[in-house]
Amino acid sequence: MEEQKQLCYKCGVKPPNYKIRSQKVCRDCFIKNTEHLFRSNLKALLSPKKGENLLIAISGGANSMSMLHLTDTCKNPEKTTKLMQFTPVLLYIDDSFIYHTPQSQVSEFLESVEKRYNVHINVIKIEEKIPDIEEQLNLPSQAKSDMLYFVINNLITDFARENNYQKVITGESASRVSTLVMSEICKGRGVSVSSFSSPILLVDGITIARPLRELLEKEVAIYHSIYDVPLLTKLPMAQSLTLPWAGSMDILIQDFLGNLQSKFPSTTHTLLRTATKLIPQGNFNEICAICKHTKDGPINHLEKFNSEYEDICYACHHLRQNK
Amino acid sequence: MIKSCELCGIEKPAIKRPKTGQGICKPCFFSAIENEVHETIISSNLFHPGEKIAIGASGGKDSTVLIHLLDLLNKRHNYGIELHLLSIDEGIVGYRDDSLVTVKRNQEVYQLPLTIVSYSELFGWTMDQIVKKIGLNNNCTYCGVFRRQALDRGARMIGAEKIATGHNADDIAETVLMNLLRGDHFRLGKSTDIVTGEEGDMPRCKPLKYLYEKEIVLYAHYQNLDYFSTECVYSPNAYRGYAREFLKDLERIRPRAILDIIHSGEMLSVSAPAPAKMTCERCGNVSSNKICKACTLLETLSKP
Numbered sequence: 001m002e003e004q005k006q007l008c009y010k011c012g013v014k015p016p017n018y019k020i021r022s023q024k025v026c027r028d029c030f031i032k033n034t035e036h037l038f039r040s041n042l043k044a045l046l047s048p049k050k051g052e053n054l055l056i057a058i059s060g061g062a063n064s065m066s067m068l069h070l071t072d073t074c075k076n077p078e079k080t081t082k083l084m085q086f087t088p089v090l091l092y093i094d095d096s097f098i099y100h101t102p103q104s105q106v107s108e109f110l111e112s113v114e115k116r117y118n119v120h121i122n123v124i125k126i127e128e129k130i131p132d133i134e135e136q137l138n139l140p141s142q143a144k145s146d147m148l149y150f151v152i153n154n155l156i157t158d159f160a161r162e163n164n165y166q167k168v169i170t171g172e173s174a175s176r177v178s179t180l181v182m183s184e185i186c187k188g189r190g191v192s193v194s195s196f197s198s199p200i201l202l203v204d205g206i207t208i209a210r211p212l213r214e215l216l217e218k219e220v221a222i223y224h225s226i227y228d229v230p231l232l233t234k235l236p237m238a239q240s241l242t243l244p245w246a247g248s249m250d251i252l253i254q255d256f257l258g259n260l261q262s263k264f265p266s267t268t269h270t271l272l273r274t275a276t277k278l279i280p281q282g283n284f285n286e287i288c289a290i291c292k293h294t295k296d297g298p299i300n301h302l303e304k305f306n307s308e309y310e311d312i313c314y315a316c317h318h319l320r321q322n323k
Numbered sequence: 324m325i326k327s328c329e330l331c332g333i334e335k336p337a338i339k340r341p342k343t344g345q346g347i348c349k350p351c352f353f354s355a356i357e358n359e360v361h362e363t364i365i366s367s368n369l370f371h372p373g374e375k376i377a378i379g380a381s382g383g384k385d386s387t388v389l390i391h392l393l394d395l396l397n398k399r400h401n402y403g404i405e406l407h408l409l410s411i412d413e414g415i416v417g418y419r420d421d422s423l424v425t426v427k428r429n430q431e432v433y434q435l436p437l438t439i440v441s442y443s444e445l446f447g448w449t450m451d452q453i454v455k456k457i458g459l460n461n462n463c464t465y466c467g468v469f470r471r472q473a474l475d476r477g478a479r480m481i482g483a484e485k486i487a488t489g490h491n492a493d494d495i496a497e498t499v500l501m502n503l504l505r506g507d508h509f510r511l512g513k514s515t516d517i518v519t520g521e522e523g524d525m526p527r528c529k530p531l532k533y534l535y536e537k538e539i540v541l542y543a544h545y546q547n548l549d550y551f552s553t554e555c556v557y558s559p560n561a562y563r564g565y566a567r568e569f570l571k572d573l574e575r576i577r578p579r580a581i582l583d584i585i586h587s588g589e590m591l592s593v594s595a596p597a598p599a600k601m602t603c604e605r606c607g608n609v610s611s612n613k614i615c616k617a618c619t620l621l622e623t624l625s626k627p
C-alpha cells in the first residue's frame with residue numbers, strides 16, 4: 001500500500017517527479033500531459049490551417065519561451081501523429097531601451113533561439129516605432145509598467161495588422177492571467193475583466209489566443225527547465241528603474257496570489273472561472289485610446305471628472321493623472 | 324516652513340487625509356467627511372421624507388460614526404427621516420454584552436429609540452451555545468446568516484422602511500476581492516450596490532460606502548465619539564484575514580486602490596441569471612431556496 005502511494009497518478013508505473021495541484025506525476029507523463037494540453041488548446045482556440053501564418057509573440061520570459069517550444073512540438077513527428085501544418089512567424093518587441101538590457105545580451109539570446117528552432121525572428125525596437133516613448137513612460141514605476149504593457153500589446157497587434165496575420169498567440173500562463181485579472185480589478189479596469197481573463201480575444205479584427213492559460217506558472221517553469229529553453233533575463237521594471245524600490249502593486253498581487261495558491265491549490269483556477277462569468281454592467285460602445293479595452297466613466301459622484309470629454313477609460317484617466 | 328491647511332489655507336493642518344494625502348485642519352476634515360456622505364446620500368437618492376430608517380448599531384466605530392452622521396445630516400439638511408437604532412444581540416459574553424452598553428450610552432447622547440433583538444429569542448440559540456455545539460470552524464457562517472435575518476426581522480418589528488449599515492469602503496473592496504477569490508460571481512456584482520435587496524427583502528443601504536476605514540477612525544477620534552473597539556472573541560476566518568491584510572498593503576502603495584476596486588465591482592454584472600427569490604416554507608422569510616439558510620442551519624444544530 002505504502003509503495004503504491006508513491007507512484008505517478010497517470011501511468012501508475014513510474015515514481016513521481018513532481019507534485020502539480022496536489023497530484024504526483026512522473027516526468028514522462030508530465031511532458032505528455034503538458035504537450036497534449038497545449039496542442040488541444042491551440043486547436044480549439046485557433047485551429048491554424050495548413051500554410052496559415054501563426055504569429056508567435058515572444059518576450060524572452062519563461063512563459064512565452066515555453067510556448068515557443070510547445071508550438072515547435074506541434075510539428076515534431078516524435079511528439080504527435082497529428083502534425084499541424086501552420087507557418088510559425090516570430091515576433092520579438094525589443095524593449096531593451098527601457099530596461100537598459102545590454103544589446104549584446106539581446107542579440108545573443110535572439111541568435112540562440114533562431115538557431116535552436118530554425119526560425120527567423122522579426123524584431124521591433126520600441127524606440128524606433130515610438131520615438132517619444134521616454135516621454136510617454138515618464139510616470140511612477142507602476143504606472144510606467146502598465147503603460148509599457150499596453151504599448152507592447154498595441155505594437156503586436158499593429159504588426160499583425162500591417163502584415164495581414166489573422167492569428168496571434170501570446171504566452172500568459174494561468175498564474176499570469178489571474179494576476180492580471182486581480183491587478184486590473186485593483187486598478188479600476190473591472191469593466192474589462194472578461195477580456196483580461198479570456199483565453200481568446202478579438203482586437204481590431206485580429207484573434208489573439210493564450211494557449212498556456214490553463215497551465216500554472218509552476219508547470220511552465222518545470223517544462224521550461226526540462227528542455228532548457230533559452231531565456232532572456234530582465235529585472236522587473238520596479239527594480240531596474242526606481243531604486244530604492246518603493247513597492248509595486250503587481251509584485252504585491254503576484255506574491256499574494258502565489259502565497260494563496262500554495263495554501264489553497266484551486267485559487268488560480270477559481271479566480272479565472274469567476275472572472276469569465278463577469279460582464280460589464282450596462283452598455284459600452286467606445287474603446288479606450290490607451291489600453292484598447294472598454295471605455296467607462298466614474299459612477300461615484302465624489303470623483304470630480306467627466307469622462308464624456310475624454311477618449312480614455314476610468315483607470316487610464318487615473319493612470320495619466322500620475323504625470 | 325509651516326504650511327497651512329490645503330483646503331481653507333488659513334488654519335494649521337492637523338490631519339493627513341488618508342484618501343487624498345492632503346494636509347488639512349480639523350474643521351476642514353470634518354466638513355469634507357460630512358459633505359461626502361451627504362453627497363453620496365443625495366446622489367443615490369437613499370432616503371425619502373417620512374421614512375423610518377433602522378440603523379444597524381453594533382457599538383463599533385463604523386456604526387457609531389453612521390449614527391452620528393445620519394443624526395447630524397438629517398438635522399442639517401432636513402432629510403425628514405426618522406432614525407431608530409437596531410442592535411443584534413448574538414449572545415457572545417465579553418463581546419456583545421459590552422458593546423451593547425456602548426450603544427445604550429449613544430442612545431442617550433443622540434436621544435434616539437433603540438430596539439435590541441437577540442439570537443436567543445429569534446432562533447433559540449446564542450452564539451456561545453452554537454460554538455459550544457459546533458466548535459470554532461463554521462461559526463462565522465452561522466453568525467452571518469443569523470445576523471442578516473435578525474436585522475430584517477428587527478427592522479420589520481419597528482416598522483422601518485430601510486436598514487442603514489455602517490459598511491465602509493474597505494469592507495466593500497474586501498468583499499469584492501473575497502467574492503472573486505471564492506468564486507462567488509453572483510455576489511460580486513451585487514456587493515458594491517449602495518442599496519441592496521429591494522425586491523421583497525428589506526432594503527439595505529450603505530451611506531459610508533466611499534468612506535475609508537482610516538478616515539472613519541480619525542473622524543470618530545477627533546469627534547470624541549464613544550465606541551467599542553474590541554474584536555469579536557470568535558476571531559473571523561483566516562481567509563478573510565488574508566484578503567484584509569492584502570488590501571491594507573495595497574492601500575499603503577496606492578491609496579486609490581480601495582476606490583478603484585469598488586469602481587471595478589460597480590461596473591460588473593454576471594452573465595448568468597440570478598437565483599429566483601421566494602419565501603421560506605418554514606419561517607416565511609425571504610429565501611433563494613424552499614428552506615432558507617437560517618432554517619437549514621437551525622436544522623443542523625438541532626441534530627444530536
Ligand SMILES: [Zn+2]
Nearest residue numbers: 008011026029
Ligand atoms: Zn507517469
Ligand SMILES: [Zn+2]
Nearest residue numbers: 288291313316
Ligand atoms: Zn484604458
Ligand SMILES: [Zn+2]
Nearest residue numbers: 328331348351
Ligand atoms: Zn482648513
Ligand SMILES: [Zn+2]
Nearest residue numbers: 603606615618
Ligand atoms: Zn426559514
